[in-house]
Amino acid sequence: MPIAQKTPVQMLEEQAKQQGKRVFLRQPVNRELCDFSWEAVSKMTRLLAGSLRQLGFCPGDRIAVLSKNCAEWFITDLALMSGGYISVPIYPTANADTIRYVLKHSGAKAIFVGKLDDWPAQEAGVPGDLVRLGMPYETMPAQYHWQQLMEMAPPLEPSYPEPDDVMSIIYTSGSTGNPKGAVLTYRSYSWAAQAVAQDLQAGTDDRVISYLPLAHITERVYIEGASLYSGLVVYFAESLDTFIEDVQAASPTLFISVPRLWTLFQKNIIDKIGHNKLNLLLRLPFIGKIVAGKIRAGLGLQDARILGCGSAPVSPVLLRWYEQVGMPITEAWGMTENGAYATLNYPFRSDKVGTVGRPGIDCEVKVGENQELLFKSPGLFKAYYQDPEATAATFTDDGFFRTGDQAEIDADNYVTIIGRVKDTFKTAKGKYVTPVPLERKLVQNPLIELVCVIGSGLPYPVALVQLSEGASGMPKEQVTQSLQETCRAVSAQMESHATLGGILVVQEPWTVENDVLTPTLKIKRQVLDKRYTDKVSEMRNDQVQWESDI
Incomplete structure (x- = not known):
């Protein structure tokens, strides 16, 4: 496929001419949908770009965006492109230290602030001398508000950057150290967005709902980017409390999520119907189809032609369960550095569940x-911002990107991720252990929601687990027995040096706020390793312990 030559702003102009007053963005505000047509978004984009020029910002200036997903996020992003500015998106859940680091490292000249759950806790990360631009929501104090910005200056005629000009610096939510700023050009982003739209055969009749953070590359490419290159309609979620209602209102034809949400959906379905009853109903040919249809409708996914999952490892058992209820889920793999478009199991192949698909x-x-997965595409990033050493180290001599993931590739070119290069650790026995295969086997126990295997310098690897909500209502002895049986079964499948010392049931929930999870809900293994190594050093013989008992 030829590399896309048209920028997102050019695509917005084309869509505005072709679709005019047809709805592009649908934003719920106080449970009422506020619609933005393609024409309106194009006009607001140029007005906002004009105001930024009026305020003295120059092409090439870095301008940050800190907000949950909303229609104004799209408009802001497109305005920054239209004016030749470089966007620096920040996760809406980022703490003050992360916000401060990203703003300083990027050299941002201003920041857009919008929908935020706890802006008072984040405000300390925004320097007092940085210009703040407010979206039309209750948010941290700003010098300029949305309506002012819509009226301040005449619309700016959009600029048409060169393909290799920098479009955005996206700070990865890395599980180790400070985030790195991946520099994306218009060429790489435009290519990835067009490739997604083409591969998924997205068109003007499609609908999506935007709720995963737009600061993350997947949402930025698969939702925002694909909408511009296909002309589809984008709905937004108003809040976590209204999420299911918002999905039902959107009735998306394309729906992308993360393993944790798919697990939560599964739990709610089983809790409502009952595990044994559901299995019985699904086995009845005619009744099973009706039940599966009602499950999809209850989630608002009755019209979804593609269901996707990515961002973190997902259990094949969970994917098989959804396949059983008539909801085949396409697993995909990608990174900030490759525009999130890399491999995907689409069209869905049941025999490839457990892989992350083909290129x-x-x-x-x-x-x-060391079985490291190497990747190449026209969507690769340009560099890590202000880090030439890391940039040089991440590319091979023949231009492949070193992903840091370990993988196996089968005869059909389907990829299975088996671990992270940096996650492999050496036990006290001097043997290397790759934790991901252990974790994939352990998480098949439905009582385990999250698991992290540690073991650097320990006699045996030990699994730290967070229990699922379903386990909380069960007797402790029953949960312990189930975990012990799982532990023994997993150890029996491993080589002797990789058998488990046991399982520790962790007391404190793992969250973004306590620095165990990244904003994309990946587990920071080194954080847990530091916190728990001493506590589990004596565990042996598939022992199950509860942190609350230590």
């Missing part, structure tokens, strides 16, 4: 030293 259009994969 996308014009994408290449191969396995290098």
Whole structure:
């Protein structure tokens, strides 16, 4: 496929001419949908770009965006592109320290602030001398508000950047150290967005709901980018409390989520119907189809032609369960550095569940030293901002990106992620252990919601687990027995040096706020390793312990 030559702003102009007053963005405000047509978004984009020029910002200036997903996020992003500015999106859940670091490292000249759950806790991360621009929601104090920005200056005629000009600096939610700023060009982003739209055959009749953070590359490419290159309609979620209602209102034809949400959906379905009853009903040919249809409708996904899952490892058992209820889920893999478009199991193949799919259009994969997955596509990022050493180290001599993931590639070119290069640790026995295969086996126990295997310098690897909500209502002895049986079964499948010392049931929930999870809900293994190594050093023989008992 030829590399896309048209920028997102050019695509917005084309869509505005072709679709005019047809709705592009649907934003719920106080449970009422506020619609923005393609024409309106184009006009607001140019007005906002004009105001930024009026305020003295110059092309090439970095301008940050701190907000939950909303229609104004799209408009702001497109206005920054239209004016030749470089966007610096920040996760809406980021703490003050992370916000401060990203703003300083990027050299941001201003920040847009919008929908936020706890802006008072985040405000300390925004320097007092940084210009704040407010979206039309209750948010931290700002010098300029949305309506002012819509009226301040005449619309700016959009600029048409060169393909290799920098469009955005996206700070990865890395599980180790400070986030790195991945520099994306118009060429790489435009190519990835167009490839997604083409591969998923997205068109003007499609609908999506935007709720995963737009600061993350997946939402930025698969939802925002694909909408511009296909002309589809984008709905937004108003809040966590109204999420299911918002999905039902959107009735998306394309729906992308993360393993944790798919697990929560499953739990709610089983809690409502009952595990044994559901299995019985699904086995009845005619009744099973009716039940499966009602499950989809209850989630608002009755019209979804593609269901997706990514961002973190997902249990094949969970995917098989959804397949059983008539909801085949396409697992995909991607990174900030490759525009999130890399491999995907689409069209869905049941025999490839457990893989992350095959390479996308014009994408290449191969396995290098230590089974590291190497990747190449026209969507690769340009560099890590202000970090030439890290940039040089991340590319091979023949231009492949070193992903840091370990993988196996089968005869059909389907990829299975088996671990992270940096996650492999050496036990006290001097043997290397890759934790991901252990974690994949352990999480098949439905009582386990999250698991992290640690073991650097320990006699045996030990699994730290967070229990699912379903386990909380069960007797402790029953949960312990189930975990012990799982632990023994998993150890029996491993080589002797990789058998488990046991399972520790962790007391404190793992969250973004306590620094165990990244904003994309990946587990920071080194944080848990530091907190728990001493507590589990004596665990042996598939022992199950509760942190509350230590």
